[in-house]
Amino acid sequence: MRIIQNTVDMREASRGLRRVGKRVGFVPTMGALHEGHLSLVRAAKTQCDVVAASIFVNPTQFGPNEDFSKYPRTFERDCELFTKEGIELLFAPAVEEMYPAGAVTYVTVESMSERLCGKSRPGHFRGVTTVVSKLFNIVEPDVAFFGQKDAAQVAIIRRMVRDLNIPVEIAVCSIVREADGLAMSSRNTYLDPQQRKAALVLYKSLQEMKHCFESGESNTGKLAEQGRKVFAQEPSVRLDYLEIVDPDNLEAIGKIDNTALVAVAAFLGATRLIDNIVLLRESVR
Secondary structure, eight states: OEEEOSHHHHHHHHHHHHHTTOOEEEEEEOSOOOHHHHHHHHHHHHHOSEEEEEEOOOGGGSOTTSSTTTSOOOHHHHHHHHHHHTOOEEEOOOHHHHSOTTOOOOOOOTTGGGSTHHHHSTTHHHHHHHHHHHHHHHHOOSEEEEEGGGHHHHHHHHHHHHHTTOOOEEEEEOOOBOTTSOBOOGGGGGOOHHHHHHTHHHHHHHHHHHHHHHTTOOBHHHHHHHHHHHHHTOTTEEEEEEEEEOTTTOOBOSBOSSEEEEEEEEEETTEEEEEEEEEEGGGGO
């Protein structure tokens, strides 16, 4: 695996592969890898000739009171995992490489960036779309792979790619869960044993809403009420939001006629976790 730290070398490496007809897949990460990230790599290898990845803890998507300085950084371990999975190129730039001195340009997907996590984390999605657009411009992949766990992020990146005519296909892979249902996340390492047990309430609430939906309930207010009842049984967990929205534009919906994204975010102490499921009207037929 070749580790590249500057934009010129990364762009030239990717262009060189594409010049000889290679289809380049790309898995952007912030490191602290887990099975969810590795599942993206495996999916990329089935669809592409060469797979590149990035490790960059992006400061612009963290708020002033969030965990940027404490975010887990396990670069050597991550490199070992990527090497075992067959990653050919790893882009690992410094902050100064991605954000040169005096940089004042950002990419914002209006309106959508203020929904779900964007509502409680102002500026978060602006940071995400800015860094992802920069990574796309540097790596120039044919396909970029993201996880369904970050469903709002995926919807916003898809809109950005469409609106800005960025020539990259967005592939979305299923959420990878622990045996008990907890969605894998780099932030799970922050949880103590008691919090880890309580964190299951996110998955349980989603499963309860799914069960109600499959039993015939399509009113989103009633579904959300059932989900909140599950959260009420775990008082140590503070619910940030529980919303049922259109998966394409993240707008709230009152009734599920076709497809809906059910998204939750909650705090366990200072640790914030997210999870979601997609409900399909076809599933009740």
